[in-house]
Amino acid sequence: MKIAVIGTGYVGLVTGTCLSETGNDVICVDINEDKIKKMQNGEVPIYEPGLDLLFHRNIEQGRLHFTTNLAEAIKHAQIIFMALPTPPGGDGAADLSYILGAANDISKLITDYKIIINKSTVPVGTADKVKAVFEANTNIEVDVVSNPEFLREGVAVEDFMKPDRVVIGTKSEKAKKLLTELYEPYVRQGNPILFMDERSSELTKYAANSFLATKITFMNEVANLCELVDADVDAVRRGIGSDERIGKRFLFPGIGYGGSCFPKDVQALVKAADENEYDFQILKSVMEVNERQKTILVDKILKYYKGDIKGKHFTLWGLAFKPETDDIREAPALYIIDALVAHGATLTVFDPEGMGNVKALIGDKVIYSPDQYAALAGADALLIATEWSLFRNPDFEKIDSILKNKVIFDGRNLYNLDKMIDMGYYYNSIGRKLIN
Ligand code: UDX
Numbered sequence: 001m002k003i004a005v006i007g008t009g010y011v012g013l014v015t016g017t018c019l020s021e022t023g024n025d026v027i028c029v030d031i032n033e034d035k036i037k038k039m040q041n042g043e044v045p046i047y048e049p050g051l052d053l054l055f056h057r058n059i060e061q062g063r064l065h066f067t068t069n070l071a072e073a074i075k076h077a078q079i080i081f082m083a084l085p086t087p088p089g090g091d092g093a094a095d096l097s098y099i100l101g102a103a104n105d106i107s108k109l110i111t112d113y114k115i116i117i118n119k120s121t122v123p124v125g126t127a128d129k130v131k132a133v134f135e136a137n138t139n140i141e142v143d144v145v146s147n148p149e150f151l152r153e154g155v156a157v158e159d160f161m162k163p164d165r166v167v168i169g170t171k172s173e174k175a176k177k178l179l180t181e182l183y184e185p186y187v188r189q190g191n192p193i194l195f196m197d198e199r200s201s202e203l204t205k206y207a208a209n210s211f212l213a214t215k216i217t218f219m220n221e222v223a224n225l226c227e228l229v230d231a232d233v234d235a236v237r238r239g240i241g242s243d244e245r246i247g248k249r250f251l252f253p254g255i256g257y258g259g260s261c262f263p264k265d266v267q268a269l270v271k272a273a274d275e276n277e278y279d280f281q282i283l284k285s286v287m288e289v290n291e292r293q294k295t296i297l298v299d300k301i302l303k304y305y306k307g308d309i310k311g312k313h314f315t316l317w318g319l320a321f322k323p324e325t326d327d328i329r330e331a332p333a334l335y336i337i338d339a340l341v342a343h344g345a346t347l348t349v350f351d352p353e354g355m356g357n358v359k360a361l362i363g364d365k366v367i368y369s370p371d372q373y374a375a376l377a378g379a380d381a382l383l384i385a386t387e388w389s390l391f392r393n394p395d396f397e398k399i400d401s402i403l404k405n406k407v408i409f410d411g412r413n414l415y416n417l418d419k420m421i422d423m424g425y426y427y428n429s430i431g432r433k434l435i436n
Helices: 010-021 033-040 051-060 070-076 097-107 126-137 156-161 173-186 198-229 233-241 262-275 281-293 296-304 332-342 355-365 396-402 417-422
Strands: 002-006 025-029 064-067 079-082 114-118 142-146 166-169 193-196 313-317 346-350 381-384 407-410 426-428
Touching: 002 010, 002 070, 010 025, 010 051, 010 064, 010 079, 010 156, 025 070, 033 064, 051 064, 051 156, 070 097, 079 097, 079 173, 097 114, 097 126, 114 126, 114 173, 126 142, 126 198, 142 166, 142 173, 142 198, 166 173, 166 198, 173 193, 193 198, 198 233, 198 262, 198 281, 262 281, 296 332, 296 381, 296 407, 296 426, 313 332, 332 346, 332 355, 346 355
Parallel strands: 002 025, 002 079, 025 064, 079 114, 114 142, 166 193, 313 346, 313 381, 381 407, 407 426
Antiparallel strands: none
16 A cells, blocks of 8 residues: 655654555655655664664665655555654643644645544544644545554564554544555454544543553552552562453553653643543542652652762663663653752763763763763662663672672662672662662
């Protein structure tokens, strides 16, 4: 099938690349000339495992193209994906100007039937707004479809190629038929393509992310309570996760959820509810608790040093909001850096992928180390903010020989408590026994 993808951000690029992998002819469009030029020269602009291989293979085989020329892409395609940003506006509601602007441009270029698909996370009613733009500008038949993405950063290619489900919001039989054909290769193992109306599809995305954010937040609160009553959150997590109604996944406590989706989507759903005079209380608490959870590690550090960390030097392992990404949006590590520096401490940081983005954001506020062990030199304690595999089984002898004191504050519960006792560490993690 002939496809255009408007917007080559993280979602657009993964979507375009993965759609070309099953034999479709895909043109990706972006207004950023520099970015398009780089991609035309074979450069992948984001770090996402597995993307490189598919990107290069499909370019070589002539199925994946990049352009800044919207007219050319629209002429080429019957199916047009919009994967454009929907940043929170000043009032917390998603800003639709990119989407409605693109709809306006596309509506002036089409000469035959098109399916316009919205991949971005957008408020309920957006498909109707996009439809209205087309109705105002053209008589040519179009179907406007909601088709939210559920990709997780770090495993986005795998999630796209083998989705748990594909949600398609449209009432058009013609669009349903074409999109079933398009997605059929991705759901061969039997996962469903779920058809529904546009509004339910739009809400599904917000509800899914908000539910997951709530699940994590619930566990964060259970973890905080565990510390107070001398229980172990790992045991409680296993105890409840074995109940299939609860499930084992997304029950790992930590230093708050971050990333480009959960914080923004929870906020947007609360806002949408407010606008409809519905008080979505549980999500308001989720937002509040998550803000508080981001301070947990810093609170623990301050308590240990009796409120005075002026002149202390810390090593921070992990900057990205989660492993296998260079994304630092809403990353808890940023909060930790800000708070510790504000209290007069200094930091050396190490992250396998996220250091460039942090440096671009905060410059020389911290020292950047190219090596996880070299980063430990002269530090009073090691702090862990992201659960990269690299940090899971480190060389503790090496750590001991470099770190000034055997003190670890772990926001991701990476180490076995008995091992930490044996090695004589002070080890403070989340929802588990304090080892000292
Ligand atoms: C999320 C959704 O999973 C995805 O379906 C949607 O399309 C986009 O938002 P992503 O933001 O890439 O994906 O990351 P995810 O792996 O879901 O993690 C989100 C946050 O929750 C991270 O900050 C992570 O550290 C945190 N988390 C996750 C926990 O604290 N505990 C857990 O058990 C799981």
